[in-house]
Amino acid sequence: MNIKVSVPGKIILSGEHAVVYGKPALAVAVDKYLTVVIKSCRNKKELINAGKEDPVLVKEAIKIVKETLEDNKVFDNGWELTITSKIPVGVGMGSSAAVSVGVITALMALASGDSRINDKKINDLAYKVEKKQHGNPSGIDNSTVTFGGVIWYRKEFDFLKTLWRLPFKIAASLDNFHLVNTGKPVETTGEMVSLVSAKLKRLNDSQNLLDKIEQETKKITVGLREVKEDLLKKAIKDNQRLLEKLGVVGIFAKTIVREIEQSGGVAKISGAGGIKDKSGILLVYHHDQEVIKKIARKYKLDDFKTRFGVEGIRVENLDL
Numbered sequence: 001m002n003i004k005v006s007v008p009g010k011i012i013l014s015g016e017h018a019v020v021y022g023k024p025a026l027a028v029a030v031d032k033y034l035t036v037v038i039k040s041c042r043n044k045k046e047l048i049n050a051g052k053e054d055p056v057l058v059k060e061a062i063k064i065v066k067e068t069l070e071d072n073k074v075f076d077n078g079w080e081l082t083i084t085s086k087i088p089v090g091v092g093m094g095s096s097a098a099v100s101v102g103v104i105t106a107l108m109a110l111a112s113g114d115s116r117i118n119d120k121k122i123n124d125l126a127y128k129v130e131k132k133q134h135g136n137p138s139g140i141d142n143s144t145v146t147f148g149g150v151i152w153y154r155k156e157f158d159f160l161k162t163l164w165r166l167p168f169k170i171a172a173s174l175d176n177f178h179l180v181n182t183g184k185p186v187e188t189t190g191e192m193v194s195l196v197s198a199k200l201k202r203l204n205d206s207q208n209l210l211d212k213i214e215q216e217t218k219k220i221t222v223g224l225r226e227v228k229e230d231l232l233k234k235a236i237k238d239n240q241r242l243l244e245k246l247g248v249v250g251i252f253a254k255t256i257v258r259e260i261e262q263s264g265g266v267a268k269i270s271g272a273g274g275i276k277d278k279s280g281i282l283l284v285y286h287h288d289q290e291v292i293k294k295i296a297r298k299y300k301l302d303d304f305k306t307r308f309g310v311e312g313i314r315v316e317n318l319d320l
């Protein structure tokens, strides 16, 4: 059997880090895809072409599937797995979640001989891989890339996570979002999550800070739903200040955010961020794409637009 799996990337619009502490977060699946092709071969070998993705993560995802399935005989026949991706690696756009989800989906489909998938099961397994990778994930990354759409997510406990696919699209008049890649942080997501945990222990008003982030997440959601641009813009800007207070934004990213603000836009980091050097992807809201392009060029950075709220995992049986 030959199978192709496509998994979208993700952008967190609001609530990163706070979501680890039971606060809600708002995220969208975006149209940058990771593809996993799996082919069965008769040579009894296991061949893995991970491309630019972390081979350790790929192996972890394979291990989890093998541990889960009762019958692993299908894998004895030999198979080849190849990953290609347009999701920038390690900048907060869900590349590692897409690897886990893509590899798990491909192997489950190969094992069952059926391209119809159980996305809930896949999501649960991908969460286990994320836990091995990051220690204390909320599960928002794997959930967003699995189910797709515009997601309102909250983790109450490890065993109770609520996820709503919001029943609205982002209005055309609010289609002024851009992404600017400030570069891959030296810190991993797990390290940033630990850093925040230590910071929250030191702060006197840590609960207040998390509550404020929750309020901004709600304002951004209402701003999008009711097409209130001023509310949306102010909430993105205030959210960025709260993330700075949380200690997840480096000086370089801060400089670019301030420049975007001076030019009439707003921006925030999206995802875990980074403090020592680069801070990953910036979510930007600005009416003039040329202004953003100019700022990005000045700092030799990539800027691009993506579609927000695309579908989650897609599986194709290449034999049909």
Ligand code: MEV
Pocket (backbone or CB within 6 Å): 012, 015, 016, 017, 018, 019, 020, 092, 136, 137, 138, 139, 140, 141, 189, 193, 271, 272
């Ligand atoms: C990373 O994309 C989002 C964080 O909130 C971590 C998590 O939720 O697992 C920083």
